[in-house]
Amino acid sequence: MAQYTVTAFKWTGTFYNAQYTTSYSAIFDDNDPNYEGGGDADESVSIDNGPFQATASSPYNISVSFTDVNGDPFVEDFYFFNTGNEWYFVPGPGSAFTVGATLGSYQSHTVGWQYADIICFTSGTFIETDAGPRLIEDLRPGDMVTCADGSYSPLRLIMRRDIDGFDLFQNPNYYPVRILAGALGAGIPGRDLLLSRQHRLLLRSAIAERMFGQREVLVSAIRLTALPGIFVDDKV
Template identity: 45%
Template structure:
């Protein structure tokens, strides 16, 4: 069983928005785990027990979030401060973050006498997230708290045999792509989320995209996906902002628009991840959407047995030089938000203003240009 670790930390901006995320193997007893927040001078700012906190189980990991009001002892983080994770006998992590790459020597608390590891710097609204179990951290412009993009049970995916429910797909089947032709499905992963988990953490509830709201009568039926699952957006606004015909945008970013919302009425949901030899755009309920994009963030959210299986199928996933290329440009969180704001302003302009790409079809002309 792997050690618990600090999986994500946000420390700039209002203290009420600060958080520390902890990941442990599913079923781990956390009654002895403590998150200690340090000031820049090495003194303790707050001591926060995980015992009694709610958690989310994501692909074999129980994920706990220390944030404003949970627990009541948490009072935010200092922008030049640090965080330790420990139990009564072991110091698992002691990290710090600052603009000048300085470290902290703790003068008290569980890390007393130890020097922190500086993990870098994140701007306001961003976080620092580990991609390898706490060994290194990267900037996350849209803090995700451990979610992975996926489709839900019952969604129909286009294949060379016609539309097939996602749960009925099998490795070896040929799935249609927007770039023409078909690609072989290599692996289908799934995870069921029960009503209790959704009630405990609304971030596990799916996003419902109503029939036809994307434009061009798409999707052909209501489509349910996870919050971080990305949909293809193709419009004159995209062309103006990014110089490209289409980009990929997380479903949660689309919820500013009519007909797209988090569906908290769902009692339970099963999420499916479709893995191919490369990241690609497929069709779900006839709407263009992404397959599983396996970058280091994704790998860090998977249980160890799944990582081992994927590494056997795709040895390059674990290479230090591995740098996967997305099928389409993925703007950062702020740019995705700006794109949706412009679409909201131009309410008559659908997200798929260009006709949805079909295998072997020519690109169509756009709808009337945006007004702003």
């Protein structure tokens, strides 16, 4: 079974006009590339490292207006899922929706979405494996990749989403966050790293403690742009 880790927000149940002040880490476990909700008995999801639970209801892709933390207006697609009798939604890659943003009003929706809609590493990213660092575009199912605890796990599935110049022109929020080599401490990262804005990193450092009050924290890349050497790169 493949697993996909994303940043999610719990639906408030108060229609769309609500501010979201808390995010969650959601891990999907599935044997195919489609999120299908209650129609797939092999699908489950863990919220904030809790137990994996079955998914339910329908897989909605809903276009919603919102204002970001600066008060700027946007309309974007959000990917809704249901587990444990609760609704959650996931912003797309490069979304301007972060903790503190306020959902506005419903625009339209479709039924069905794929995990490729909500995940991304950029080409050229090196991934640690049992054979050493390898470019993400060179990885194949079955390759052993390094987990956070130093163990190895087989890669179940390869998915990708291509974003061209027109996509970037239409939605500048697709521009990735660049973390310069050493920006998070000596040798961390070892080379420049490009990530989508909502990609979460596990930080264990004095920097994490200073910014968030905890020594170990999962944080989206866009939240780190307040630090020197970390910025949205619109020159890629």
